[in-house]
Structures are given as C-alpha cells and as structure tokens.
Amino acid sequence: MLKTFKIGGVHPPENKLTSGNPIEILPLPKTVFIPVAQHIGAPAVPLVKKGDAVKAGQLIAKSSSFVSTNIHSSVSGTVKRVDFQADSSGYPKQGIYVDVQGDEWLEEIDQSKDLVKTFDFDSETIVKKIQEAGIVGLGGATFPTHVKLIPPKGMKAEVLLINGVECEPYLTSDHRLMLEKPDEILIGIQLLMKAMNVEKAVIGIENNKPDAIKLLSEKAKEYKGISVTALKVKYPQGGEKQLIKAVTGKEVPPGGLPIATGAVVNNVGTAFAVYEAIQKNKPLFERVVTITGKNVAKPSNFLVRIGTPTSELLEAAGGMPENTGKIISGGPMMGRALASIDVPVTKGTSGVLLMQKEEAKRDTVLACIRCSRCVSVCPMGLEPYLLMTLSEKQIFDRCESNHIMDCIECGSCSYTCPSDRPLLDYIRFGKGKVGQIIRSRNK
C-alpha cells in the first residue's frame, strides 16, 4: 500500500502535458519588472533608482524585517524606473523595471555546470546565506525559507520533508527539475539538513512520476540520511499538513505549526535554489515555469528570469491560442486567474495555464442536495456546505466554532460539488471576516 493522507482528497485529471519536455532556457526579455513583494511577509525596500546599472544577481531591494526577503536583479542592464504594476494578485505592487542589456552576472557567481558536492559551513552560515540569497518556498507558498529553518523556542525539528509531490494538475516544473538536477537537489537537501541539524530527510513523490522516484531513490543512496517515499496520487497531497501526514503519519494540531510534529517541509525547487545559492553563490533570480494548456501549441518547461512578463512565455510556447478564456498563474486547483499577460513571473510562479473559454466558464449554481460529497473530500475534516451557508448568512461565530480557519483553500469542495456551488468563494469570505474578528479580539 502506498502512503497517502487519510481524510478527504480528490483526483482531478492530471493533464501533465509537459512531463516529457526538458527544461529550456527562455530567451531574455527586453524589460523585466521585478516586484519587491514576491513573498509572504514585509515587502523589500528598493536600493536602486532610475538610471542605475545593475548586473544579474545584484541585490536591488533589501529585506525589511525578519519575515521578508531580499530581491535580486535577474538581468543586467539599466534601471528604467521604480514604479507600480499589477502582479498576479491583480493589485498594483511596487517593483523595479530594468531594461535588459547583455547578460552580465556578478563575478562571484559560479556559472559553470560543475557539480559542487562538498561544503564546510555551519548551520548559522547556511541559514544566513539562504536569507541573503532571497530564497522562499518555491512550491507557490513563497514563505521565506530562512524563517522556516529556525524553529520557534522550545521546538525541535527532527526530520526534513521534501515536497516533490506536485499534486496540481498540469504542472511539471518540479518533476522536470527532479529528473534533470537530482544531484543538485540532493546536495541542497544536505545543506538544509545541516542548517536544521537533522539527520533525516524524506522526499515525498507521487506515484505518477515513477521516473523521478526511481532516479532519486538511486541517487539518494550516495547521500546519508536521505530517502524517497512514493505516495499514492491524491490532491492536495502537496499541502504541507497533508504531506506530513502522508509521510510521517502525524497530524499538525489545529492552529499549530508543522514543526509541532517535528517536521519541516521544503519544496524540491527550494532545495535546488539552496544548492545554487550556497555552492554556486547564485541568488534566486530565475526559476522553472511550466507553460501549458490543452490548446497551447508548444507546452513547455522554461527556465525563466524573475520579472519576465507572462507574454514572453506565451510567445515562446507558440502564441496565445484562439479562444483563450482564462490565464492562470499556478495550477487549476489553487492558481490565480490573471487579468493581463503583462503580469511578471515571480518567485512563486510554478506555471502558467491557458484555459479555453468553455473550460473557464462556471456552470449554473443549483441547490445543495446535501449529498455530503464536499464533506467527504475535505482534507481538513470540515463541512464546506455548512461553512458556505454560515458565511452567506454572515453567522461568523458559528463559522469560527465550525473551524472555518482550518480551511487550507485547496478547492476540493468546490471541485467536487455536483450542484456547482461556489463553496470556497464563500468560505474565503467567511475566513477573512473571522480572521478580522479574531485579530481584533486578541488586541
């Protein structure tokens, strides 16, 4: 029996169109727009002004607090201006426009392809380097990685879990990375283990990627303490709590941090970024992005500089297909619909998905037939039909007592509802309100 998490979960069609397409380097765009807030936490503070010359890898915006992170230029060229533009959230965000000239990287970055296996750093140095390199969770959560590595007082990490699940349909960027950069990922994992002072790391990979499971299991033999666990395919296994449950059998208590189970989760992409940051002195300024969709001419996996407009990816994938109705940053279950193709690729962009007009349309909402499907698929053990009604009627105290704040917004409920009820839309609204109520109560 393959391991998986116990309650809830769905199995949307996988549609991994690009799992066989090697990562290609996307040509440099003419201009990039690099937002200063690409992560959870405080936005970084710009260090450059109009007219400054920058190189790829140069720090251009500085972390402003502990939960924040550095931003580096992804290209060489001239700062055009520091201004606001809508990012994937749809809201205008501050960022830095750089006109691309040539491709000059900072001298200290090792641009060779050689694998650098050994390292001799202590835990603090590794955490510090990760912080300086601006690394955040690359699975899409974009939580600053250095914060995760320092456990709160009284807690101790016992095991590092590496998320190679990629449970969102369509996306293949992690899959390709595992196939093409296995050693780099494993060295990155060793660095993370050292940073956290743990002896054990487990890579969780869903069974729909047998090639990655095989390759990493083979390679992991050379690295002490690292093993691979094959998981049964089930969405949302990439959710931190679900992954911990699937691999270790432990459940993060409600409202608690994952570290309460002794586990810290990082994404395979993050492990790769850690390798590059420490072994190659390369800050995080590019990432793998899947561009895909049923009607995309050349669905691909690209290595993309941060700040590249989505339109460039589209062009490289054969242009915008006729009849495109929706553009999603991320996967179809949790991704965000973009209002414009000017939105830049950021550290959290794992993919861009183009949907046909028909696919993008939502069906008519019908009455709840109390079929309990939403209840049985909820991975958090909630009652979505009830939370929707309570949110709709604005009965927020009962939303709270029915644990609305536990919702991880995985979308399994809305996905499943045969009456096409927009459960998560209402639950998000209720969650927002209950969040406000809780914060004002704690003041």
Place this chain on the structure above:
Amino acid sequence: MSNLFTVSPSPHVHSAETTSKIMYRVVYAMIPALLWSVFVFGLDALRVTLIAIVACLAFEYVIQKYLMKIKPMITDGSALITGILLAFNVPANLPWWIIIIGALAAVGIGKLSFGGLGSNIFNPALVGRVFLLISFPVQMTSWPVLSEGEVDGLTTATPLGIIKEGLTSGTPVSQIAQDLPSSTDMLLGQMSGSLGEISALLLILGGVYMLIKKVITWHIPVSVIVTVAAIAALFWLIDPERYVNPIYHILTGGLMLGAIYMATDMVTSPMTPKGQLIFGAGIGIITISIRMFGAYPEGISFAILIMNAFTPLINNYVKPKRFGGN
C-alpha cells in the same frame, strides 16, 4: 483578439459530476425492480408507475411555475425518482386517482412546501405513501393475488401481514409458516406486496450499482439491515414460536426498498458516515419495534420518516473528524 479574460477565484476546474447525473443513476438502479414488477403484476404495475411519474412531474412543474414562480426544474431527475418510489410503495391495483393524490402529497407537501429539492426534511415519496396509508387504509393494503401477469381482482395479504395477523390471534409461528412463501421466493420476489418492494435480489443489484457509481455509501443500508436482523434474531432465538425467523424481516415488507433507496436519500439523511450509521440503526430499531409491537405489519416508512426528523440533530452533533483534532 479580445483581451478580456475571466478572472474568478480558484478552483478553476470542476469534476464531471452533476446533480442530475446522480439522480438519473438512482433511476437506472430502480429499473430491474420495475421490470420485475411488470413481470409479476402485469401491465398494472406499468400503469401505476407511469401515472405516478407523470403526476409528480406535472405537480412539480405547475407548483414551481405558478405558485413558487421559479424556473421549473423537472429535468433534474428528482421528481422522476419520487414518482418511481411512490409507485414502488403502493399496491399494483391502486386506483389512478389515489395515485394522483399521493403524488400531490409527495411533491407538494413532501418537497416543495419546504422550498424544493435540498430543503425538504422528509423523503417526499414516503410522505406520499404515509399520507395515502392513513387516508386510504383499505386500498393501500389490498394486495393483488399473484398470477403470473394477470391480476384478477382478488386480493391477498403480504407475508408480514399474514405473520402479524397470525401472531395477534395467538397462532404459533410453526403453523403460520405454512402460509408463508419460501426463502427463495422471497429473495426473488415471488410474493405479494407493494409494486417495487418484492424482489430483494434485484433491489440489492440496483444498490450495488449505486455503490459502484458512488451515489450511496454502504453505511445506511448496512446499518438498517444489520440492526433489523440482529434484533429479530435475538427475539427469535429466545422464543421461535412467538417470533419469526429474521429472514422474513429482511426479505419482506419493503425493508430492502427502504434501506437501499429511501433511507439513503441524501437530502434527508445525515452528512457523515458516523451520523449515517446512527441514522440507519435508528431506522432498524424503530422498524422492528413497529413490526413486533406496533399496529402495522411493516413499519420502515414510519421509521425512515421519524429518523428524517432527527437528521438535523444528528448533523449538529456528529461532526466529521477534524484534521489534527481528536
């Protein structure tokens, strides 16, 4: 090329499951039992079923359109199910006008007076049936004599009816049993009874189809049947001359029909597996109590309706297991 894209919150995909697909699967599941009823009771069975279906759809349409002033939803399959289930719950020789009254009670009182599909507390078909049972007790308990496709105006009693009558008059079980059908006949459906309740085998077959198609889960049918069987067996072991073999309780009196098709009505049954087990056990206990100690030989209809009333309460107290909680 227009640059207007849909911007809506996630999730952006939806499963292929729809409410009407689920409803029609229930309809398909009932077809074998329906065909069997035509085989046993002849065209009368078809007549009753068609009248019930047409009446339910018509009442749904008229009430929704002219009284509730909403878009009629007769194609969603739910009124169709109510029609078939209503027919399944009445004798095959029931006069047409009684069927129409039953349909009005089922759709009008049982469903639409609560606000329509999803808002009703009681199973609509059962509301119709019980309404008729109380209003027309004679017609509702006159069962056609089986004669392979011919119904000749004679009426007979159902197995549970025979048992009830025998036991009330103090006849020992061993003697009553001579008038009862064999286990095989009961399993296959060679006995008198309501139109759709007679063939346990075909009802189970449809139930298995619904299980495979994930229309229902096992919890309610199994808990109803196991509870009835366990209690019946207990009494039978204590005094086999005063209590009949549990096999009669399981294979007759609409237990399969109720347990598999009516208690499982998702609108009126609890949300969690645990709640469903409690619900099913409650139906089992009430059914067997009515049969053994009550005035009616059957009882599952009342049992389901009573437990329907408890469903909101069960939903309030029996919650799914919270992730990370105990």
